[in-house]
Amino acid sequence: MLRYTLKLNINRMKKIALIGICSICLCFSSFSQVKLVVDYDSGPVSHGVVALGKALVKKGESVKLYSHSDPLEDAGIRVILVDPAAPNKGQKEIEKEGYSIENQKGEIHVKATDEIGAMYGLLAISDELRHGKGLADIKDQAVNPAMEYRIVKFNLPWSPYRDSEATRIHTKVCRDLNFWERFLDMMVENRLNVLSLWNNHPFPYMVRTENFPDASPFDQREMEEWQDFWHSLFRMAKDRGIQTFIVNWNIVVSPSFVEAYGGEEYNDLSEQVIQYTRESVATLIDEYPDLTGIGVTLADWMGTFDEKMTPEEREGWIEETFVQGMKDAERKVKFLHRSVLAGDPMAMREVLANAELEDPALVEIKFNWSHGHSTPKLAITHDYHSGELDQRFWDPIPEDYNIQWMIRNEDFFILRWGQPDFVREHLKENNHTYVNGYFIGSEGYIPALDYSHVPSPQKTWQYAFEKQWMFYKVWGRLLYDDGLPDHYFEDEITLRYGEGTGKGLLKAYKLASNVPMRLASFYRATWDYTLYAEGFLAPEPSNHEAFFDRSSPFISLEELVNHETLDPGLMSISDFVKSKLQENGVSEKMGPLDLADLAEIEAKEILELLGDLRRMESNYSGALQSELDDMETWAYLGLYFADKVRAGVAWEFHRQAENRVKKDEAISYLERCVGHWDEVIRLTKDRYRSVPHVSTEHYGEEFTTFSWEQFRPQVVRDLEIVKKSK
Numbered sequence: 001m002l003r004y005t006l007k008l009n010i011n012r013m014k015k016i017a018l019i020g021i022c023s024i025c026l027c028f029s030s031f032s033q034v035k036l037v038v039d040y041d042s043g044p045v046s047h048g049v050v051a052l053g054k055a056l057v058k059k060g061e062s063v064k065l066y067s068h069s070d071p072l073e074d075a076g077i078r079v080i081l082v083d084p085a086a087p088n089k090g091q092k093e094i095e096k097e098g099y100s101i102e103n104q105k106g107e108i109h110v111k112a113t114d115e116i117g118a119m120y121g122l123l124a125i126s127d128e129l130r131h132g133k134g135l136a137d138i139k140d141q142a143v144n145p146a147m148e149y150r151i152v153k154f155n156l157p158w159s160p161y162r163d164s165e166a167t168r169i170h171t172k173v174c175r176d177l178n179f180w181e182r183f184l185d186m187m188v189e190n191r192l193n194v195l196s197l198w199n200n201h202p203f204p205y206m207v208r209t210e211n212f213p214d215a216s217p218f219d220q221r222e223m224e225e226w227q228d229f230w231h232s233l234f235r236m237a238k239d240r241g242i243q244t245f246i247v248n249w250n251i252v253v254s255p256s257f258v259e260a261y262g263g264e265e266y267n268d269l270s271e272q273v274i275q276y277t278r279e280s281v282a283t284l285i286d287e288y289p290d291l292t293g294i295g296v297t298l299a300d301w302m303g304t305f306d307e308k309m310t311p312e313e314r315e316g317w318i319e320e321t322f323v324q325g326m327k328d329a330e331r332k333v334k335f336l337h338r339s340v341l342a343g344d345p346m347a348m349r350e351v352l353a354n355a356e357l358e359d360p361a362l363v364e365i366k367f368n369w370s371h372g373h374s375t376p377k378l379a380i381t382h383d384y385h386s387g388e389l390d391q392r393f394w395d396p397i398p399e400d401y402n403i404q405w406m407i408r409n410e411d412f413f414i415l416r417w418g419q420p421d422f423v424r425e426h427l428k429e430n431n432h433t434y435v436n437g438y439f440i441g442s443e444g445y446i447p448a449l450d451y452s453h454v455p456s457p458q459k460t461w462q463y464a465f466e467k468q469w470m471f472y473k474v475w476g477r478l479l480y481d482d483g484l485p486d487h488y489f490e491d492e493i494t495l496r497y498g499e500g501t502g503k504g505l506l507k508a509y510k511l512a513s514n515v516p517m518r519l520a521s522f523y524r525a526t527w528d529y530t531l532y533a534e535g536f537l538a539p540e541p542s543n544h545e546a547f548f549d550r551s552s553p554f555i556s557l558e559e560l561v562n563h564e565t566l567d568p569g570l571m572s573i574s575d576f577v578k579s580k581l582q583e584n585g586v587s588e589k590m591g592p593l594d595l596a597d598l599a600e601i602e603a604k605e606i607l608e609l610l611g612d613l614r615r616m617e618s619n620y621s622g623a624l625q626s627e628l629d630d631m632e633t634w635a636y637l638g639l640y641f642a643d644k645v646r647a648g649v650a651w652e653f654h655r656q657a658e659n660r661v662k663k664d665e666a667i668s669y670l671e672r673c674v675g676h677w678d679e680v681i682r683l684t685k686d687r688y689r690s691v692p693h694v695s696t697e698h699y700g701e702e703f704t705t706f707s708w709e710q711f712r713p714q715v716v717r718d719l720e721i722v723k724k725s726k
Helices: 012-027 043-058 115-130 177-189 220-238 254-259 272-288 311-329 345-353 418-431 469-480 486-497 504-522 557-562 571-581 592-614 622-657 660-684 709-724
Strands: 032-037 059-067 076-081 100-102 109-111 141-143 149-155 194-198 243-248 294-298 332-336 361-366 401-408 436-443
Touching: 032 311, 032 557, 043 059, 043 115, 043 709, 100 115, 109 115, 109 254, 115 177, 115 361, 149 401, 149 469, 149 660, 177 194, 177 220, 177 469, 194 436, 220 243, 220 272, 243 332, 254 272, 272 294, 294 311, 311 332, 311 345, 332 345, 345 361, 361 504, 418 469, 418 504, 436 469, 469 486, 504 592, 557 571, 557 622, 557 709, 571 622, 592 622, 622 709, 660 709
Parallel strands: 032 059, 032 076, 076 109, 149 194, 149 436, 194 243, 243 294, 294 332, 332 361, 361 401, 401 436
Antiparallel strands: 100 109, 100 141
């Protein structure tokens, strides 16, 4: 067995962790003590020890540390690193970042093959203590990661890909290391192990290269401040067992570069830009030893739409710049090669085969394009061509890379989400031999400043990600342990809001989170702006021929009727009506009326659950009221969706068969829709501001911000159009 050895020259961060552990022991020396045998020259292990100490203190106990070199026979907990090549006596093999917990006659052994697995084992014990168990109640268990890479996609607000007020508003918070400490702690708690940081062009904010020093706009003092920030962030992540990646878009330089050296800011194919990019990559890697990897994306400024560059030329540019820069650096790092529609899998395979990487590359593929919170069935990707999925990314099975699904969220930025059944089904459906990870995150939403919720006793959180705690917990914990049962999430809710809340609120979360996914599955969308399910908006239609009046980004009844579905198991309104009129028999697909019935049943069940929870909410935190109001908002959005679909079916029958009864039926459903929307307004107008919204601002001043109240005229307009129709 390999064991940690105690070292005296631990760095400052580890000293801070050790001081925290000792403080727990000293402040609560009158408590019964748990003897913990662990050598703590590791940031991740120290993090796990501190978490365990805090959990013990809450139970009236404290922790006292011992080294493996201490002659101690009656330890309470021992942390043991085992040789991954050694046999494990018929027990489950412990994989990288996995752990086992064994109760050895009253002494608990936490075994792992690496320090991150040891940390997770300690955190697992902490979880059980927080959920009410004692050390004697902890049973044997073994957990290995379901996914090797559990990645957060985080867009940076400087040099942003989506430049808008919705992005710029986060700049100050994202320069604050206190924010990042909280965010990284959340990631560890939820077993998310990679932070990927994305913007157009990160290099001027991080390095000054030898041959292009004026590419950065900052003076020496400003550059040192930026570099201190990055060094601190990467070290904080590493001390928590979190990998870090910096992701650049592609052929981009800074305005300062153009001013100093000439050329174009975007899509400049000159040798000068190639040299600058290659030098920036190598300098970045050498400047930041705690940075895990670097990434690049195709398309956008590589001639995507006018085909100035062939797929082979795009990959050739990446090989000359990023791959060569990695080779020029003094150390090896991991490589993230984003896959998008401008690429070609065969050209990419050749580049990665020649890259001389120590670890297989990461190849991110968007699952159902920008709307991954839809159906767990893979219908489209960003490599979508002519209605076919490009199987060459995974057939034949790659040797030099693995695929990570990108589950993008451009569909809910304000209301809370958390659906563990969806994540479980997604993993079951899409966990192939060539897949070893998932990304979760947005392009148009940064989870930093919570600028939507008005100050009130309800708002007990500081940052946006803290409000969306269930989103990160559901994704992170299940990507690590796909066998984690519902009672874990119920217990987490109970810890927040008290006895009696866990089961009901988790059920409400599941049903409420189905609402945006039902719309995203029924209303096929592609890139970011083609759907914002939370607002019932399609700012940029993906099928322009199916759209009529686009004076508003709101999805009109006409658009809903004529739009195709994303989920291949669903039937669109127009196809459903055509099939019924032509008497084409029974379809294996779910029809829109059945979908509407399901949405209504679930929405009404949410309201019933909330009635029970509201009767007890006065005893608990104001944040519970905010959670319940979000669930109720989703319920009325679900009822709106159900009745709008029914209205669409009735109106299409009227138009195709001139059935006056069906027109009256459509009017009745649309009148109910107005009532449902008014309930949404009631639940949101005093809690949420009209907020900057990245996808609607180009519609003009009227739509630079979003609120549900401002779209009421469009809801009424559907009713007026049907009333006036022949």
